Amino acid sequence: MNASYEWLKAIVPFDYTPEQLRDLITARCCPVDELVRLRADLASVVVGQVVEAGAHPDSDHLWVTKVDAGKGELLDVVCGAPNVKVGAKYPFAAAGTTLPGGLKLEKRKIRGATSNGMLCSARELGLGEEHDGILELNTNLPPGAPFLDAMPVGDTRIVVDVTPNRPDLLSHVGIAREIAAATGGTAALPTLDGATAKVPAAARGDREGSAGPVRVTLEDPEGCPRLTGVFIRGVKVGPSPAWLVERLVAVGSRSINNVVDATNYMLHEVGQPMHAYDAKLLAGPAIVARRARAGETLRTLDGVNRTLDPSMTVIADAERAQGVAGVMGGSTSEVSDATTDIFLEVAYFDPSSIRRTRRALQLSTDASYRFERGVDIEGIPRALERAAQLLIAVAGGSIEGAPIDLYPVPRHALSITIDSARVAKLLGEPVAEPDIATLLAPVGFAVGAFANARASVTVPTWRPDVTQSVDLVEEIARLRGYDSFSNELRPFRRGTVPNSPLAVLTKRVRERCVSAGLLEALSMPFVRGGDDSHVKLANPMAEDEGYLRRDLLETLAKRAEHNLAQRHRDVRLFEIGSVFAPTPAGLPREEMRVAAIVLGHRHPPHWSDTSAPDFDEWDAKGLAELIATAIGGAAQTELRAAPDSSALWEVAIYGEARGVVRRLALDAPVWAPAAFGVEITLVHVSSAPVAPPGQSKLEHPDLGAPTSHFNFKPFPSTPSTFVDVALLVPNDLAVSRVESVIREASGELLESLSLLSEYRGAGIAEGFRSVAWRLTFRHPERTLRDKEVAGRRDKLLRTLEGELGVRQRTT
Amino acid sequence: MSTTLADLVAQLDAFRDATLAQLAVADSLDALEAVRASSVGRTRGALNDYKAQLPKLAGADKPTFGARFNAVKVELEAAIDARHAALSASAPAAAALDLSMPARRQWRGAKHPVTIVLEEIEGIFRDLGFTIATGPEAEHEWYNFGALNFPPDHPAMDMHDTLYLERGGLLRTHTSPVQIRTLQSYPPPIRIIAPGNVFRRDFFDASHAPMFAQIEGMAVDEGISFVDLKATLANFANRFFGETKTRFRPSFFPFTEPSAEMDVACRICNGAGCATCKQTGWVEILGCGMMHPAVLESAGVDSQKYSGWAFGMGPARMALQRFGIPDIRIQYDSDIAFLEQFAQ
């Protein structure tokens, strides 16, 4: 909503500056996005400070000054004003600026002294006839600041971001009402020049009637609960008077002609959209509010041919649609220079019907915006009367017959019971009963007498958002001022909700990834997808973002590629995010996952190193182990052979396949190192409804199971002893298989098993490798004898040969 | 007494460690040569003694020890060569370590700036007695809108341009569905915050992204009031921004009544007005309000007995302000040059 500061002031007197008004509207109603000074022709004039002033050597009335205009250097400016003072600030127009009136300033010499611009008088700025000297500014703003900030002149447009619940604020009257409530003043419509025509009382009817020669019929009272109109004969279409043009320009609207401007003025002043038809172009002449016929077409005022359907309400003449009701008029009956007779339609259209229509037509107008939010159905007769008066004042003509008002089911004002005890309880501070009435009355609520803490409140018809007592609580709070309520922190009871296991796990995994030197990435979950394996969006923003990711590595790989494109060689990223898989019906299966990608140097290269190795498969495997053990603990984590060749390993937690480690084929430059990816599922996130609407399904408010702990092992007090074995392992036999046989055969005294080396080549048969382990044995109570260890080793070697056919390396 | 493999390997390792220790203090080429001669030297080198032990081992142990022996020999020779190179390079002789040279570093990880802000917010609310709740990102329309008192065909829907899924459901436009899920699952008193990603059909620009983090908060109990709401959020603001002025002003959300927005004094101009705060001196931080009775009822909570407040704020935009990041799109590039700045 664009409001004009001067227009508001014409409705309600106040002393606020535009800034103060902005703060008041923001504090009591809704935020103000912007203040726009409308003297844009002064936009390039700045605050200039005279730093030096000396007499012109060749003139007795000129001064040569040095002016600071915020440009970082002082400008030489010749000035003829007798009142120029060193240190004072004046409006300054630099060379190149065009002044109001069209004078373009240029750098020039005045009697031999260079002048880079002009210190201006009020008259030179179009601010009056005063020419006694240059205009001294009383401002704290620094040199170079816009002059309009130092001295607001001309009207100011106040851009109010009206929330969807407050249609009453979509007009100057509505905003003025709020200002009046703050100041204690009264809002009243200003008298308009010549708007004195006597408007006869409207003829009331249900479904039909006449306004002058025009037959008016209401066929669709659902889409159009109230239809009013007036016939004006003998208008002269032409330009609007200056004051009207100025008002419309101030709110950002364009002047079209006096008739259309009058209706636009009413829209902005009282918030009631209306439409003027050239009555001679109406077949009948008739006006009918009805549903559109299937396939009915209409060329709207914007020149677009539109196809309508029966869900839409139209205003038609005896033959065809002449306008989409509440959205836009049609071009056939548009008011033109040749128009002499007018039918002015003022109506109330059903908000949700308007919303559906304007969405279907993708056509949003100032009118549809207001109807969609709800105009004041009871304000229509007053709006019609004022509009007719204004129209006649600016375009002439006279009313023929009486206006018509078809209103089959009059609305009753809503009454709500307010309970002052409940108000106090919800707001946390009592509001005295007399104060409740004092706060609510100025914005149109009628508060009855309180009895037993209760009173009946009648809601003004322009406030469709107020339907229950809690809405009145908001009115009371905002009108008293939200900031007038205490910020005192009061005691509270501890909640029953345990921390979400998902949040706890996510945090633990994230800490681990960070401590492993990974950087947390954030990627959009939208992918090109294109097949049944991905969840499809019904209304994607772009064709290549039509699906949701199924794996984190899908989108994280793109982030790695972005880094390679930025010529970053060492990329270590992780991400924790959701992935989605389609289900036959209903919502996707959603999982929270963690993924990591590493490529490039394993460590930052150091000057003393002779080589700087890159990340390899073993780093990726280690990373997967590190992350997976944050989920299930070491005992529950296993990295096993991947079921297919797309991955290197499968990550199993609690025996369940939960992730993969893979080599990544990135879209990468030739210099890019090999890339490895890890992806592990943290949890399945259920989207099943907790309970049917209106019901709950309370869980026992437990505090969460204690996290599983491992048992502390006492430090050993006996020495350990070890044996190293080197085995010839066939290439196709997994080392993990050999290790499990070693563990089993070695018994409980085996404290640790560590792989020392793998060797292929000279001395080792083709198809084999030599793998060496160190087995560390320890008895908890005594020192192991060499013989015992040797015995275990012999048994182990026999078992290995027996079970796996694996022998010791002998060469 | 026969020599066991274990004994021998232990001795070999001890010898290796001792030799490495000597190398570390050999601060001249002469000293280094002395170490070389006494360790791996062909004639006087002590390593030879270990090789001499080989025949005493059981046949099966020989290759194990042999491999170990070779590994130690290679390691020591490499260490001596490296030391030699270092000493030669740092002529004149006897140069000490230049301690000003750079350390050997590890890669440093970092949380995303949005996570950093989120965790800070979580920490403050944890101190105020809140626990963390979560919910799905793909939601039922009822949880996202219906339960939250969004009237169908109402302009309020325009504030939530929604991404719908082809097979039904939508991507949640706010974290508020977690309010309903939590209320349906646990009895009051409830004090939760719910961080998570939300989605809007907003095209990328400097301050909008189609997916962004949000954090929801909710307190429900008997007698919860607007004063509790203001006090808790003002307390939060003072802790998050440092001692600061806050301003509460009217707003509109279908699921709260009264609805409010909280602003804090602009940190850049200290309230005087600047481009960041659109000359107002205030910066919007969060939307909040008393929970609408219809919302409590839709989750099966008796709105006569209980009342509550809720808020929602955007850590992504708060991260822009906190770290002076000029454009929200940078947060989604995941450029190393950006992320490494947070590895403090």
Ligand SMILES: [Zn+2]
């Ligand atoms: Zn500022």
